[in-house]
Amino acid sequence: MRLGRDGIAGLIGLAVSLLLLPQALSLPKLPIVPVGPGFYPIIVLVFMALTSTLLLVQDIRAQRQPAAAAADAAPALPRAYGLVAAAFAVITAYIMLLPLLGFRIATALFVAAFQLVLERPATVRQWAVLLAIAIGTSAVTYSLFNDYLFVLLPRGLWTNW
Amino acid sequence: MLELLGNGIVDVMHWKYLLPLFAGTLAGVVGGALPGVTITMTIIVLLPFTYGLEPLAGLAAMTGVYVGGSAGGLITACLIGIPGTPSAIATTFDGFPMARKGQPGRAVWLGVWASFFGGLVGGLFLILVTGPLAQIALAFGPWEYFSLFILAMAMVAGLAEASLLKSLVATAIGLFITIVGTDPIGGVPRFTFGSEFLSGGFPFLPVLIGVFAFAQIMTDVEKIRQPGAQGEVLAKRPSLSVAHLKVIGEILGRPFLFLWSVIVGIVIGVLPAIGGSAASVLAYDQAKKFSRTPELFGTGHPEGIIASEASNNANVGGSLVTIMAFGIPGDAVTAVMLGAMTIHGIQSGPLFVSQNPALAYGIYAAYILAHPLMVMIIWASTFFVLRLTSVRLAVLAPIVLVLCVIGAYALNNTMDSVYVLLIFGVFGYVLVKAGFPLAPLILGLILGDQIELNLIRSIMTDSNPWLFVTRPISGGLLAAAVLSVALAVWQHLRHHKRSAGEEEADF
Numbered sequence: 001m002r003l004g005r006d007g008i009a010g011l012i013g014l015a016v017s018l019l020l021l022p023q024a025l026s027l028p029k030l031p032i033v034p035v036g037p038g039f040y041p042i043i044v045l046v047f048m049a050l051t052s053t054l055l056l057v058q059d060i061r062a063q064r065q066p067a068a069a070a071a072d073a074a075p076a077l078p079r080a081y082g083l084v085a086a087a088f089a090v091i092t093a094y095i096m097l098l099p100l101l102g103f104r105i106a107t108a109l110f111v112a113a114f115q116l117v118l119e120r121p122a123t124v125r126q127w128a129v130l131l132a133i134a135i136g137t138s139a140v141t142y143s144l145f146n147d148y149l150f151v152l153l154p155r156g157l158w159t160n161w
Numbered sequence: 162m163l164e165l166l167g168n169g170i171v172d173v174m175h176w177k178y179l180l181p182l183f184a185g186t187l188a189g190v191v192g193g194a195l196p197g198v199t200i201t202m203t204i205i206v207l208l209p210f211t212y213g214l215e216p217l218a219g220l221a222a223m224t225g226v227y228v229g230g231s232a233g234g235l236i237t238a239c240l241i242g243i244p245g246t247p248s249a250i251a252t253t254f255d256g257f258p259m260a261r262k263g264q265p266g267r268a269v270w271l272g273v274w275a276s277f278f279g280g281l282v283g284g285l286f287l288i289l290v291t292g293p294l295a296q297i298a299l300a301f302g303p304w305e306y307f308s309l310f311i312l313a314m315a316m317v318a319g320l321a322e323a324s325l326l327k328s329l330v331a332t333a334i335g336l337f338i339t340i341v342g343t344d345p346i347g348g349v350p351r352f353t354f355g356s357e358f359l360s361g362g363f364p365f366l367p368v369l370i371g372v373f374a375f376a377q378i379m380t381d382v383e384k385i386r387q388p389g390a391q392g393e394v395l396a397k398r399p400s401l402s403v404a405h406l407k408v409i410g411e412i413l414g415r416p417f418l419f420l421w422s423v424i425v426g427i428v429i430g431v432l433p434a435i436g437g438s439a440a441s442v443l444a445y446d447q448a449k450k451f452s453r454t455p456e457l458f459g460t461g462h463p464e465g466i467i468a469s470e471a472s473n474n475a476n477v478g479g480s481l482v483t484i485m486a487f488g489i490p491g492d493a494v495t496a497v498m499l500g501a502m503t504i505h506g507i508q509s510g511p512l513f514v515s516q517n518p519a520l521a522y523g524i525y526a527a528y529i530l531a532h533p534l535m536v537m538i539i540w541a542s543t544f545f546v547l548r549l550t551s552v553r554l555a556v557l558a559p560i561v562l563v564l565c566v567i568g569a570y571a572l573n574n575t576m577d578s579v580y581v582l583l584i585f586g587v588f589g590y591v592l593v594k595a596g597f598p599l600a601p602l603i604l605g606l607i608l609g610d611q612i613e614l615n616l617i618r619s620i621m622t623d624s625n626p627w628l629f630v631t632r633p634i635s636g637g638l639l640a641a642a643v644l645s646v647a648l649a650v651w652q653h654l655r656h657h658k659r660s661a662g663e664e665e666a667d668f
Contacts, residue, residue: 006327006595009330009595009597010330013330013333013334016337017337020352023351023352024351024352027344027349027351028349030346030347030349033346033347033617033621034620034621034624035617036349037344037346037347037349037351038351039617040344040612040613040616040617041340041351041352044333044336044337044340044609045337047329047333047336048333048334048336048337051326051329051330051333052330052333054326055326055327058326077384077387078386078387079383079384079387080382080383080385080386081383083382083383083385084379084382084383084590087378087379087382087558088379088587088590091562091583091586094566095566095576095579095580095582095583098566098576098579099576107563110559110562110563111559111560111563114555114558114559114562115555115556115559118382118385118554118555118558119553119555133556133560137559137560137563138563141563141564141567145209145567149209149210149212149213150213151209151212151213151567151571152571152574153567153570153571154570154576
């Protein structure tokens, strides 16, 4: 049996709610309150399980009918999913390195890396602009938040800066 | 009330509030004008700047963003033919043709003055209606609150562009996120898996920032190599000078069109989860239907610009009503405002106006003052703003992301919130790609705790579950909720199936 996008989403929703339901059911009862802390989570999880199941069923039924709807859809423009993956990787690295390198260094590296992922500079001038934006963003946000807006930004565990 | 409003205006005229209001309005105009940067994104970027401010200063800045953003989109819509925000889509239909015909000044200023007057009438509605509505809500017991929140969620699920079922699943996910953490009555940890951080539940703002900002930036990154979307720049820098009184006369000389557009805007604003883009498109459509010259629409007809811009700014007033009277955000922008209020320890809901009159009237005053500021800013900076639109995504995206990270980190100075931001950023993007709407999720996320609290409270007061149905107001609200879902199902069956493709998400 083949599943579409919705079917998979429904299956995940159903699985999560069924996995967590036993936990909700085993939450302790409180002496004064007529319903325990598990009461509302059970309602939410049952609601999630029901809607996910319906989504799954709808998708299975749609998959049985051969793709009549898909045929008349306009051809989609190419999407750069590789870039999205790379962008997420750069953000993840930034967030992981932030407490180690400190805000200033990590941010400059991140802004430079993110620009590099989206557009590779060709000339020396473009490289200089890229670096200036990276260092500028880091310096301006740091001084603005740290010195004027009293928002403390993380210092690096490795760099202490 | 007039006295309170007068005091509010005098208060906000103080530089301590006026400066953030000005900065917010300017940021709103710029963010609104930049294609690909929505009002939601602008307010998210602005958020960390407001943490250190007084509540009113922060909220004034956000109100400014909302007003400025709703008008800023028209600059790009009229001058380069690309809507700066989704709420300026309908402005493009007539604004750009008019500019191309050699009247760019008339196009821009018809839009600006329509936004100005539309927004002010929306403000009048906001000031007159919020108090009485909150008064009604004050008589509510926990049953009515519970039912009101259910109605809000049912409406959002029913109105969302995507399928009803997916909206309901998204609502369920939003509600589920709120049950993680200690339970509100007895303090028992739920689904925390022993994590200290999770015992406080997922912090609302990092989830919201992650879901909205990442989903949008990443969908833009996908399209970066696609050709097109460059827009046509008018041949040479055109003169925008125009006889303002004449333009204002053109707007106010069409009182029916203007007021009807404003009403459409306000009503769409009051309804949760459909925002400015729906308001402007609907008002444009209505204007065309009622017009004596419908064939002129799309060729640079002033009525089209007036309808679209008057309604999208009136929409702001309507959205603020729902959040100030009930604590139910009408869209993502007001959801961020609600989050900002919670940071400052302000309880939103029907008590808000009566308990914080200075703050409430301060917001009204900021809303009203933002309109002349918006006009001034657009007057002074149209071409500067237009030049900014050439900033590339490769530069814009990392800066926006850095501000998102600061916004999450600075909430309570822990990296944990930043990790939440990242996790929900990925999650939000996956949801959008899977065709789930984000608005129901956010509403579930915001209302989840309140729903549980009011549910448990009503059961503790009286264990009879039928009270939800037999109490007249509560029963009426629940009936309306059922009706709105039934209506959505009926519409779905009638149109059979809308295209199964990925919906263009409206952030």
